[in-house]
Amino acid sequence: MSEKHHTAPRPVTDGLDASLPGPGMDTVGHPLTVADVLALPVLSAGQPQVVTGVDRLDRPVRWVHMTELTDPATFLKGGELVLTTGMPLPEEPAGVRRYVDELAGIGAAALVIELVRRYHRPPDALVHACAARGLPLVTLAKDVNFLEVTQVVHALILGNQAEEMRRTHRIHEAFTALTLRGAGPEEVVSAAAEMSGHTVVLENLVHQALICKPSGGTVEVALRDWERRSRATPPAGHTSVSGPGGWLVASVEYQGERWGRVVMLPAPPGQATPSAFTPAAVTVLERAAMALTIARVIQAVPWERTSRRDLLRDLVGQRHCSPTDADARVAALGLPTKDCSFMAVLADFPQEADATKSEAVLSEELRKKGTQVLVGLLGPTRLGILLLLPPGQPCSPLVEHLSRTVLESVPGTTVSTGSEVTDLFGAARSFREATRVAEATEPGQPLPPGRSYHEPSDIGLRRLLFALREDTRIQDFTERRLGRLLDHDARHATDLLTTLRHYLDAAGNKTLAARSGGLSRETVYQRLRSIERVLDCDLESGEHRTELHVALTALDVLRAPSTGSNGR
Known part of the structure; x- marks a missing residue:
């Protein structure tokens, strides 16, 4: 190892902190890896060549250890990048294998050997032993100041640790602020997705995706075949990676009662966000699960009703990126979309309290009858209902039953419908028609014979002018x-x-x-x-x-x- 001294180069941090725009805070980075260290100027000047373990250069480097001992593993704890000139390596192959076995057994990140003094090519025994144990072996063709390597890498590691602590503190502060101001599940899941750069999904106990906030992808990709994928991902007692899809999963529960779980999906191939979950990403999901638990305790409205209300509003406002995204969200809630037709119904109540109460009552009534429907408040006194009609089912009897149920519960309510549409993305058009019918209906407007609701064909000259x-x-x-x-x-x-x-x-x-x-x-x-x-x-x-x-x-x-x- 050279004794000459060089000015230590400025630490290079490019590529060490993958970031995506977040809500006023940095997004999560990733630990320093073997590949990151080899790319540093202080080490790349030695012309490093990876001899074995090319596929394991993503191993995290927790420390750098330079040694000329024949038993360096005694002083290691795992995750170290071991630097050596090769001087202490035994002559016999058995001794070399023992040397490598001890490094691999303790969990060393990689072995870096300088080919300047004792060796000009790595010994065959060393190459075979490292390949057998999956230990990355890196050779340096030129003289490198190992002391400078340790100074630069340790500065980066300590800096990353300090930044990780600051990042963790910011994560805790962000979720604490959300909790203190009573944020709902939608906002909590959105914050988790923005902070982590990963898609985050909240699901209930029957594997229905209630809220999905995609990051760098589409809802359709995230929720495709959701129930099957979710059931293949077993629950865990603590936040951990689970299932064939490599999901990061955290349970949402209180005093032993589970309500669901919040899931973070790995980034799809080719996306800037690292596919592996960093410690900060784990912290984000844990804090999101905690915030969701508190929100569930504080807020009385069931998540299922809230999720259906939000989905309905997004359909009415056409806030989906594509028809496939809309279909995926509805299907992930356990509702059918294939070969279905759809019809919008609006119920305008005399008072705001009537609308709020009827949302819960009507949802339960339709659920008991097995009617597939989305129900949600669209305004202070307006309740929106989207009927999902299976093939061959006439809409009129169902709408009539729904309308009479509403009128019996709250007399004086006006029920209006749009026309039947054949695709989910066209539901917004049906709601626009129902809105026009409601706008054209005067208080006390007589109902057509044998019908308890108003539909587009009822609009004549007077109602149009109204x-x-x-x-x-x-x-x-x-x-x-x-x-x-x-x-x-x-x-x-x-x-x-x-x-x-x-x-x-x-x-x-x-x-x-x-x-x-x-x-x-x-x-x-x-x-x-x-x-x-x-x-x-x-x-x-x-x-x-x-x-x-x-x-x-x-x-x-x-x-x-x-x-x-x-x-x-």
Whole structure:
């Protein structure tokens, strides 16, 4: 080993801390590995060549030990990178094997031998012994200052340990803050995914994926065939890697009662995030499980209901990246999607408390009947229901049962539907239609015979105008067509508007108009001439009569009592 002194190069940290954007904190890194150390300038200057154990260069290096002893394992604890000039190696092959066996037995990370003084090529016995024990053997073709190697590597290891402590502290602080402000499971799982750079999933005891926050991938990839994969991953008593997929799993439980588990998935091949789970990733998952436990204790709403509500809102808002992502989320909750059709139903309740109570009651009622459905609050007084209809099942009887259940529970509720759609991604369209039906439904609107809900085909002229009543163009049109007649009636105490209404309702039949108003035909003729003069129109014109009829209907709608926001 050379005794000359060189200025120690600045430690190289590039590639040692894989990071992804996080919520105000660094993401998890990985321990220093044999490959990382060999890439350092202080060691790469010796032209290192990996002779054996190429596939084991990801071993973590916990320390560096330079030695010329024949029994260095006595002073090792495992994870050390052993540096030697080769001077102490025994001559006989048996002694070399014993030397390697002791290093491998103690768990040394790798053996680095300098080929400058005693050897110019590694001894065959040493190569065979290292290959047999799976110990990485690295040769150095040039002189290297081992003291500088230990200084640089130890500085990196200690720096990583200090950073790991700071990172762990930040993780604890982040989850403590989430817990103190009462964060729900959705926010906790999102934070875990962002901090770790891994996909994180919360599932219940029957292996339904309630919440999935993908990182660097899609929901469809993360949740594909979820139940089968999850059941192949056995539970563990503590946070650990489990199952054929190499999932990191932590149980969510309280006082011995298990509620589910939170799962961290390894990164898919080719992703920047390391596939192996770092100590910081383990800490993230453990703290996430703890935060979820506290959230479950504090918050009374079951996770299943919350997850279905959130899924419904995402479907309504079309917040999925693709139809396959939407299908995967629904399927991971144990709901069918293949060959199903879908229909949106909205229930607008008189009061907010009615909607909250009905969400739980209706979910339980439909579950008992075996109806596949997503139920969730979409507004303070609006409950959204998405029916998942198997092939051949008619929707009308199911909607009728649902509607009557709601009306019996809370009289005065308005139930509206959209049209049936054949794909899950089209559910948003069905909800838009149901929303238009609800907007076009006045309080106390009569129901069609034999039906307890409103559907798109019910929307006629009056209901269309009712839905558009806040549009200033409707208001302007009404005023331009009828304003002068209303002003005339107000100034002269006449009632020409009523006569006009009777005339239009009678489709231009003056005799019927006179009978409806209890007037003589001559009086009706006189009033109609006055209306034509005031409005400057021709009541014999079909177009003019249509315009006035629309304006009169709009006037009635505009004069109707205010109905608030219809649950929006």
